[in-house]
Amino acid sequence: SQQGEEDPQALSIQEGENATMNCSYKTSINNLQWYRQNSGRGLVHLILIRSNEREKHSGRLRVTLDTSKKSSSLLITASRAADTASYFCATALPGGGSNYKLTFGKGTLLTVNP
Amino acid sequence: DTAVSQTPKYLVTQMGNDKSIKCEQNLGHDTMYWYKQDSKKFLKIMFSYNNKELIINETVPNRFSPKSPDKAHLNLHINSLELGDSAVYFCASSQAGGNTEAFFGQGTRLTVV
Numbered sequence: 762s763q764q765g766e767e768d769p770q771a772l773s774i775q776e777g778e779n780a781t782m783n784c785s786y787k788t789s790i791n792n793l794q795w796y797r798q799n800s801g802r803g804l805v806h807l808i809l810i811r812s813n814e815r816e817k818h819s820g821r822l823r824v825t826l827d828t829s830k831k832s833s834s835l836l837i838t839a840s841r842a843a844d845t846a847s848y849f850c851a852t853a854l855p856g857g858g859s860n861y862k863l864t865f866g867k868g869t870l871l872t873v874n875p
Numbered sequence: 876d877t878a879v880s881q882t883p884k885y886l887v888t889q890m891g892n893d894k895s896i897k898c899e900q901n902l903g904h905d906t907m908y909w910y911k912q913d914s915k916k917f918l919k920i921m922f923s924y925n926n927k928e929l930i931i932n933e934t935v936p937n938r939f940s941p942k943s944p945d946k947a948h949l950n951l952h953i954n955s956l957e958l959g960d961s962a963v964y965f966c967a968s969s970q971a972g973g974n975t976e977a978f979f980g981q982g983t984r985l986t987v988v
Contacts, residue, residue, distance in 0.1 A: 791974055803879075803965060803979035804918075847916060853974055860906070860930045861973035865918040 765793075765850045765866030773872040780837040782869040784850030785830075791853045791861060793826055795835050798847045798868070807835075807848075840873045847871070878902050881966045881980035888956055889988055895952045896983045898966030906930075906973050907949040909941060910965040912982070918965070924949055925972055956987045 768783045784793070792811045796804040810817045810826045810833065817824045823836040837844055847868040853861040881898040888894050900907060908931075909921040923931035927943040938954045949966060963984050969977040 794976060796979075798916075801982075803981045804967075804977075806976040806978070809976055849918065851977075860923065860925055862920055862923055862931050863908070863967075863969070863973055863977055864920065865910075868916050868918075870916075 765852055767850055767866045767869040769869060771870045774840055776840060776842055776873055776875050778840055780840050780871055782835045782848050784833045784866055786852050793833050794851045795824060796849045842873050842875045845873045879966055879968055879978050879980040881983055883983060885984050887986045890956055892956050893954045895950055896964055897950045898980060899948050900968040902968055902978060904968040904970050905946060906969050908967045909951050912963045958987050961985055961987045
């Protein structure tokens with residue numbers, strides 16, 4: 762079954778607006794990560810938040826983590842057309858020994874209209 | 876220099892054929908992965924290797940055989956290709972056994988006809 766689920770599945774906004782995407786997960790995690798995937802390209806890491814952190818910022822990105830609700834949100838402020846992409850959350854789950862496996866949700870397709 | 880490179884970028888082949896996808900990372904990472912992304916963009920982990928040792932095998936059919944000749948390379952060989960194998964396959968690498976950010980290759984779009 763799916764570990765991470767993003768919400769909404771698709772989001773369309775105007776340039777300059779803020780975009781918020783949510784991620785819910787099922788089991789305890791070591792960390793949660795957000796990735797971006799432009800059409801036809803590989804995934805690019807955006808930000809990592811550890812289970813003992815509640816909020817993290819990177820440029821126009823703000824990520825929150827609520828381990829009691831098993832949820833995270835990604836906020837992109839002052840969006841640009843270049844932010845158009847699919848955004849995925851990923852959770853690092855124990856994979857045996859000291860290894861972890863990164864399990865992805867289905868993603869949110871963000872479209873920023875100029 | 877590309878951090879994680881995989882070849883080929885596109886692969887079109889007939890059912891029943893055997894094909895390989897190669898992956899190399901120059902980041903000095905210990906851990907490498909193969910992921911499969913289907914037409915609905917769902918990314919599913921297939922394999923994980925740590926220092927050439929298989930760590931994770933996510934119930935992938937044994938027609939798929941990964942091979943790691945050294946920790947910088949993780950190749951994927953697929954036997955007897957089926958239509959359902961059509962997807963984009965991504966190689967990735969990370970440090971610390973997968974507990975940090977992962978770096979992805981550009982993907983190999985496999986089409987089985």
